[in-house]
Amino acid sequence: MNxxxxxxxxxxxxxxxxxxxxxxxxxxxFFLKGxxxxxxxxxxxxxxxxxxxxxxVAEWLEGVYGYMYEYDELVAENERLRAELTKxxxxxxxxxxxxxENQRLRELLDFxxxxxxxxxxxxxxVSWTSSNWANSFTVSKGSSAGIEVGDAVITEYGVLVGKxxxxxxxxxxxxxxxxxxxxxxxxxAQTGSAGMLIGDFAxxxxxxxxxxxxxxxxxxxxxxxxLTSGSGGAFPQGLVVGTVAAVQAEAGGQIEYGLVxxxxxxxxxxxxxIVKEFEVIE
Numbered sequence: 201m202n203x204x205x206x207x208x209x210x211x212x213x214x215x216x217x218x219x220x221x222x223x224x225x226x227x228x229x230f231f232l233k234g235x236x237x238x239x240x241x242x243x244x245x246x247x248x249x250x251x252x253x254x255x256x257v258a259e260w261l262e263g264v265y266g267y268m269y270e271y272d273e274l275v276a277e278n279e280r281l282r283a284e285l286t287k288x289x290x291x292x293x294x295x296x297x298x299x300x301e302n303q304r305l306r307e308l309l310d311f312x313x314x315x316x317x318x319x320x321x322x323x324x325x326v327s328w329t330s331s332n333w334a335n336s337f338t339v340s341k342g343s344s345a346g347i348e349v350g351d352a353v354i355t356e357y358g359v360l361v362g363k364x365x366x367x368x369x370x371x372x373x374x375x376x377x378x379x380x381x382x383x384x385x386x387x388x389a390q391t392g393s394a395g396m397l398i399g400d401f402a403x404x405x406x407x408x409x410x411x412x413x414x415x416x417x418x419x420x421x422x423x424x425x426x427l428t429s430g431s432g433g434a435f436p437q438g439l440v441v442g443t444v445a446a447v448q449a450e451a452g453g454q455i456e457y458g459l460v461x462x463x464x465x466x467x468x469x470x471x472x473x474i475v476k477e478f479e480v481i482e
Contacts, residue, residue: 315358317479318436321345325469326371335404336375339472342368352435352475359464360384360428360439361472372474376466377441378409385431386411386441393418394429397441397460407466408445411458420444420458436478 323339341347353361353374362382366373375381382399396413403410411426424444430437444458 315436315478318475319477320354320473321347321476322471322473323347323372324471329373332405333380333401334375335379335466336362336365336373337469339372339374339474340370341474342370342372344369346476347372347474348476350434352439352478353472354439354475355464355469356471356473357464358439359462360435360441361462361464361466361469363435364474374472377462378404378407378466380404382409384409384435384441385429386426387429388418388420388444389425389427390421391418391424393420394431395420397426403459408459408461409442411444411460412455414456419456420447422446424458426458426460430480433480436475 321341323341323345326338326340328337329335339353347364347367349364349367351364353363355361360377362374362376362379364372365375365381377384377397378399380399380401382397384397385394386397387394393414395411395415395418398410398412400408400410411420414420422444426441426444428435428437428439428441440463442460442462445461446459447456448459449456
């Protein structure tokens with residue numbers, strides 16, 4: 201128990217004790233008035249230090265109660281400042297998020313001017329899967345917004361994120377381009393060589409997807425940009441997927457494949473855009 205708690209609990213008792221002591225000294229002074237000799241001298245000797253003690257105790261109590269009052273005021277002021285700081289931080293955070301969303305929408309507008317063949321639906325990322333066997337997340341829109349399984353999902357820059365693989369009324373699961381079940385027709389922007397982006401468990405852990413099924417003799421190089429080919433009509437043609445980060449060879453060293461790093465930081469996604477309709481280019 202600290203001093204403040206002790207005084208709150210026993211302050212009245214201490215005050216009563218001080219008053220009783222003062223009363224006793226006053227009465228003693230009254231009854232001894234006029235009596236000379238040893239008794240008066242003894243009383244005077246005892247009375248003076250006791251009065252000093254009583255006075256000191258009274259001043260101490262006054263100081264302590266003053267401290268308690270000021271302490272309570274400081275606590276209240278501190279709580280008020282904490283509340284104001286929390287409110288200011290929340291307003292700043294909301295303002296930052298609003299600016300970020302406005303920027304995404306401006307970028308999307310630029311992209312839509314270039315790709316007017318697409319009908320897009322904005323959705324917020326709600327949560328990520330906790331499974332080590334998938335790379336997917338849930339968004340805030342579903343079938344009630346006209347979304348369907350298989351719809352492509354992109355960023356405001358037109359970079360492919362993945363596709364819708366599960367669907368509810370007001371939610372959808374998006375499997376990303378590095379998910380182990382990824383299967384995306386692609387081509388190399390620098391050469392036009394076609395291939396496939398295939399999910400791989402080990403590569404998914406490192407944030408890559410495999411570029412393979414290239415035509416005989418086709419070579420890929422570090423830094424090559426990979427786009428969607430649009431083959432099969434599953435994805436719009438010409439969406440940026442990523443960049444070749446490394447080139448490796450299959451067992452035997454005859455067939456090369458590329459490790460493609462997505463052009464979007466999947467872990468930082470806040471808002472995505474679902475392609476509900478697009479023009480299929482033959």
